[in-house]
Amino acid sequence: MADDHPFPRGFLWGAATSAYQVEGSPLADGAGPSIWHRFTRTPGAVVNGETGDRACDHYGRWRADLEVLAELGLDAYRFSIAWGRVLPEGTGRVNGKGLDFYQRLVDGLLERGIQPMITLYHWDLPAALDDRGGWCNPDSPRWFADYAQVLFRALDDRVGHWVTLNEPWVSTVLGYLSGDHAPGRRGLAEPPWVAHHQLCAHAEAVAAYRALGCHQIGISLNLEPQHAVSDTAADQAAAVRRHAFINRWFLDPILFGRYPTALADIFGPAWPDFPDADLARIQAPLDFLGVNYYSRGLVCHDPAEQPLQARRITPNDRPCTAMDWEVYPAGLTETLLWLKQRCPTLPIYITENGAAFDDPDPVAGLVQDPRRVDYLREHLAAARLALEQGVDLRGYFAWSLLDNFEWSLGYAKRFGLVHVDFATQQRTIKASAAFYRAFIQAQRDA
Template sequence: MRIQFPENLTWGAATAAFQIEGAPDVDGKAPSIWDRFTARPGRVQDGSHAGIACDHYRRSTDDLDLMAALGLGAYRFSISWPRVMSGPDGRVNRRGLDFYDRLVEGLLERGIRPFATLYHWDLPWFEEQRGGWEARATVWRFADFAEVVARRLGDRVKHWVTVNEPLTVVAAGYVSGDHAPGRRNPLMAFRVAHHLLLAHGAALQRLRGLVPDAQVGPALNLFPVIPRRRADVRIAERIDALANRLFADPILAGRYPNPVRRLLSAFNWTLRPGDLDLIGQPVDFVGVNHYSRIIIERSRLPWLGFRLARSPDPNAVHTDMDWEIYPRSFLDTLTWLRERYDNPPVYITENGAAFADRVEADGSVQDPARRDYLEAYLFMLRKALDAGSDIRGYFVWSLLDNFEWALGLSKRFGLVHVDYDTLQRTPKSSAYWYASVCRTGGFDLPEPMYRSLLATALDDSLDLIEEHDLARATP
């Protein structure tokens, strides 16, 4: 069965600066919070570091040629704040800017549209020393950074992501402490969330002033929150508000969700006049990062009151990240976004899977599980388009195997395998398949798989409990 997409849909792949660039102290780059965090013993699961990563900083021309060979129509990359800004006095590191200038030129020369992300988690260490995202002043210095970048690249870069996955920054950086800067302060997490939202709004404002034809939006990691049992419905409602709607509501509806407002009131924290106006400026698109659903059940864990539950499906398959492969969640997420927020334009800014890929004796890397994953999720994307969702493009996470934050080099998300000893790039079998998708705008799905996915897309009885929709419907 042929699954075909609109001709104007953008096909691309995505990366992030800290995960691929390496060169942490080359050409005037300042340290980031992740440079300091990963240098602390025990912070990275496999003991690796990102000092080299994929060495993209030195090998960007080769990587550009790879993108062209794969037929990518677009490439989403992030611009490292500490590579561009040299220190707390606002000095600009011209050599850092030159790198991104060359990258953009190389993309355009190869017919690849650049999508630039301004914040993908690598806060400069000098900003952390001044309070980091806990300090409101960081918002305006981020806007200054955005202005510097826009003045240099805005004549050629027309698609901008302001902030990537603010939820992960908050949850992993300030609640669990598993990510930089390694805090465990749930009360401070709300302040950080608000400042990240303000940073989005302030950067958007600067970009609009400098690049009038720019398309600007955030990249939010969105997912269905499913209660494990009927007794878990209320806690699932609260987690949905504190995860998905904590960021989507202020940006797309100009307000915080009721559960968040109640919490802020309990903490005696009031918003400043004009904050929600800045945050809620109209965006040109919403970037959606999506991998799976989460299933919630009550617990007695301090502060949280919940824990993640395993899928009750005995046949559930998981990626190497231990994330359930559940394509229906992609359709549910896009449906929720369309219905709740009046169908905003959407780019899928991340979607993909990690598997334990290895190089075969003949030098190839066969990853049929990744192809199966992508086929299933793209089928659900097609169903969302059929239902009326305004989806403009799709970016695989990721172009290259890379440094997976606190998990180090142990998880491989790439279409292209990276040998971390030799830095050799080897396109996996999924890369050749995706190149065909980019070239033809579609793919052929085996009839049995098509029928199975179609049944999943249409069958509401697959929900864990009838009330699960309550977790997405509370105002």
């Protein structure tokens, strides 16, 4: 399976999850509720009224799940911390039982020769902080930094890679602009400040890590090339706007200390004049950048789509996933090469890449998912192509280890390498997991 151009020695092979999507037991052992615990109880917010109360029961079955990671031959496991497990009120009192869970998880990974990569925030803000304004509150960066320091002091002796925020664009836009995710708010006034406070929180956590930590820290952003559906000036301009809106909104301040000028045009009077001192702190150097890639944006001009006046469309002549996302592996290479131009010395990890498909039920202890096998094979080839063109790519994390709670879509969409029967919690290896395991082993043997 290895070809003439294997991935380099030391390349990190992993899989990823997030706390609310897999752990279950959100209020166990003294944990505080999160905005997602509340949002899933909002009528009509989630498909079939489903919640993450049980999810994959990773909180109770973590040892067995670590054995699955070991069986797949993975080097690393990227997971997130549930902020409210550790700080039930979001600030102040530390919940020892919640922190102990993550201590055991890290130790269990290391015992199996698997490196932990910890994400501090994957969208599950403590509900107590939402009651105080959440990410709209200018104190939120300090809250986050205080929380981060608790984790750094407890775990940095054993954790080599930290991610501050996962996809802050998603938690900003879906949480505060469209209302499709927790906390379910809608409007133009809040998103610019939510995004800015999350970036300031990232900066404060990086500063705290420089004082306390001795390994590496970065951030994971969802990035995708934006291609106009036609050559018309309107569609071309729509793709440019969407590129600034999705790819540059969070990346430009981190790399260059400024926001794209297009955002002021998109948000109009709702776009604030942010303090220069904030932007200078946000630009603090990173140790790596995490890239979450799933598809490209195929964009047309649409005045009805506010505030962007641009709409992503699903091509009817291309293969798509169960999320109606086009399968477009060339976009991963394009994204990585674009980053190489913008930040040529910054190491990159693909911290999420994967696909949801309508998988069949297990038969004879295996799930046949050939479309996901093809998706992985093609995207691994796209990653290798970027490496061959000089991208400093250090690792690849498949999304996701397990079928899990897919946010507002409930349990309807399955991204996992491992099938989960949500009624019995039985885990079953999919053909894609077997492929990934064999691929990794072939790289090691090359």
